[in-house]
Amino acid sequence: MVKIAQISCGTEYSGVQKEIEKAASTFGAEIIIPEADLDYIDEAYHKFGFNAASSSIRLMIARAMSLAEGKSDADAVFIATCFRCAEGALVRNEVRRFIQQNTNLPVVTYSFTERTKADELFIRMEALSTIVARKSLLAREKQEGLTLGIDSGSTTTKVVLMENNKIIGTGWLPTTDVIASAQEGMDQAFQDTGYKFDDVEGVGVTGYGRLNIGKHLNAALIQEELSVNSKGAVYLAGHQQGEATVLDIGGMDNKVITVNDGIPDNFTMGGICAGASGRFLEITARRLGVDISELGPLALKGDFKKSLLNSYCIVFGIQDLVTSLAAGNTKEDVAAAACLSVAEQVYEQQLQEIDVREPLIQVGGTSLIGGLVEAVSTVLGGMEVIVPENSQHIGAVGAALLVSGLGDRKEFGAKKL
Numbered sequence: 001m002v003k004i005a006q007i008s009c010g011t012e013y014s015g016v017q018k019e020i021e022k023a024a025s026t027f028g029a030e031i032i033i034p035e036a037d038l039d040y041i042d043e044a045y046h047k048f049g050f051n052a053a054s055s056s057i058r059l060m061i062a063r064a065m066s067l068a069e070g071k072s073d074a075d076a077v078f079i080a081t082c083f084r085c086a087e088g089a090l091v092r093n094e095v096r097r098f099i100q101q102n103t104n105l106p107v108v109t110y111s112f113t114e115r116t117k118a119d120e121l122f123i124r125m126e127a128l129s130t131i132v133a134r135k136s137l138l139a140r141e142k143q144e145g146l147t148l149g150i151d152s153g154s155t156t157t158k159v160v161l162m163e164n165n166k167i168i169g170t171g172w173l174p175t176t177d178v179i180a181s182a183q184e185g186m187d188q189a190f191q192d193t194g195y196k197f198d199d200v201e202g203v204g205v206t207g208y209g210r211l212n213i214g215k216h217l218n219a220a221l222i223q224e225e226l227s228v229n230s231k232g233a234v235y236l237a238g239h240q241q242g243e244a245t246v247l248d249i250g251g252m253d254n255k256v257i258t259v260n261d262g263i264p265d266n267f268t269m270g271g272i273c274a275g276a277s278g279r280f281l282e283i284t285a286r287r288l289g290v291d292i293s294e295l296g297p298l299a300l301k302g303d304f305k306k307s308l309l310n311s312y313c314i315v316f317g318i319q320d321l322v323t324s325l326a327a328g329n330t331k332e333d334v335a336a337a338a339c340l341s342v343a344e345q346v347y348e349q350q351l352q353e354i355d356v357r358e359p360l361i362q363v364g365g366t367s368l369i370g371g372l373v374e375a376v377s378t379v380l381g382g383m384e385v386i387v388p389e390n391s392q393h394i395g396a397v398g399a400a401l402l403v404s405g406l407g408d409r410k411e412f413g414a415k416k417l
Contacts, residue, residue, distance in 0.1 A: 002028065016112050036063050064079075089111065096109050143165045143400060147162050149204045150203070154253075155279075157174075220403050233388070235397060237359070243258070250364055267354075268354055309337045347380070
C-alpha cells in the first residue's frame with residue numbers, strides 16, 4: 001500500500017480530513033501523519049527558521065521536519081492549507097521546497113476550501129499513487145508495437161495511434177458524449193492507416209472520461225492525466241532526461257508539473273476562476289468575432305499595455321474586455337491583453353506554487369495560441385517556452401507510449417464501441 005504523508009493545517013476543523021482520506025483510499029493509498037511530539041515541535045520550528053504565529057502551522061512544520069529527518073516513513077507527500085490563510089500559503093510553499101530539497105518523495109500541494117470533496121482530490125491522490133507504484137513504467141522512453149492512446153478531456157477528445165515510436169494517426173474533436181466522441185476520434189486516427197481497432201496491441205486511456213471509456217474498451221491502461229500528460233510532453237519535446245516543467249492551461253483547470261528524467265516529482269493543478277483558463281480565451285475570441293485558432297496570431301500583432309484586463313473573475317474579465325473595445329482599443333491589443341491576463345493569473349495561482357525548471361514545455365490545445373505562449377514567456381521574465389509538435393495530443397501520446405510497456409496484449413474483440 002502506498003503511504004502518503006499528510007502535512008497540513010486546518011483540515012480537521014474545516015471538515016475536509018475525511019474527504020482527503022476517502023480520496024486516498026480509493027486508489028489503494030493510506031494517509032499517514034508524521035510523528036512530532038511537543039519537544040520536537042519547538043526544535044523543528046527553530047531549525048526551519050520561519051516565524052509562524054499559528055501553533056497549527058508550527059505543528060505542520062514539525063511534521064515536515066520529521067519526514068525530512070527520517071523519523072517518519074512515507075512514499076509520497078500531500079501538503080495542504082486553507083485557501084483563506086495567507087500565512088498558510090507562505091508556509092505551504094516553503095514546506096514544499098524544504099521537502100523537495102531534503103527527500104526524493106513526489107509532492108503535491110493543495111489549497112482547500114471548507115467544502116472540498118473527495119472527488120476534487122481524486123486525481124491528486126491517484127497521481128501520487130501512480131508515481132510511486134508505476135515508477136518504472138513512467139521511465140519508459142519508447143513506444144513499441146501498435147498502440148492507441150485516448151485523452152478524454154473536459155472540452156476536447158484527443159486520440160493518437162502509434163506504431164514503433166511514431167505517430168501514424170490522430171483525432172481531435174470537441175467532447176460531447178464521451179463514448180461517441182472517443183469513437184469519432186478513433187475513426188479519425190485510423191483513417192488512411194490501413195489498420196483497424198482489432199489490430200491494436202494495447203489501449204491507454206486518460207482524462208476526465210477515462211474510467212467510462214476505459215471500461216467500455218477494456219483498456220490495459222486507465223491512468224490520470226498528470227503523470228500521462230507529463231510523459232507525453234517530455235517525449236514530444238525530446239527532454240526525457242534531466243529536468244523540465246510542463247504547463248497545460250486547460251479548458252477547466254490548469255496543470256503545472258515538474259519532471260526529473262521523465263518522472264513527475266511535484267505538481268499542482270486547479271485554479272480559482274475560469275478567467276485563468278482556456279475557457280476565457282474562447283469567450284474572448286467569440287467576442288472579437290474570430291475563431292479561436294485566429295486569436296493567437298491576432299494577439300501577436302497587439303500591445304497588451306494598451307488594453308489591460310486585471311480581473312480575476314471571468315464575468316468581470318469579459319466586462320473589462322467589452323469596456324476596452326468600447327474605448328476604441330483594437331482587436332489585436334485586446335487579444336494580447338486577454339492572453340497576458342490568463343498568463344499572469346496562471347503564474348500567480350500555480351507557477352508560484354512550484355519551482356519552475358527549464359525548459360518550460362507548454363502543451364495542450366491552448367499551446368497552439370501563439371499569443372498565450374508569448375505571454376507566458378513574458379510573465380516568466382523572457383524564459384524560453386517550448387511548444388513541441390503535436391503538443392495538443394500530449395495526453396493521448398503519453399497513454400499510447402505507456403501502454404506499450406505493459407506487456408501482453410489485452411483481448412479487445414469483445415468490447416467495441
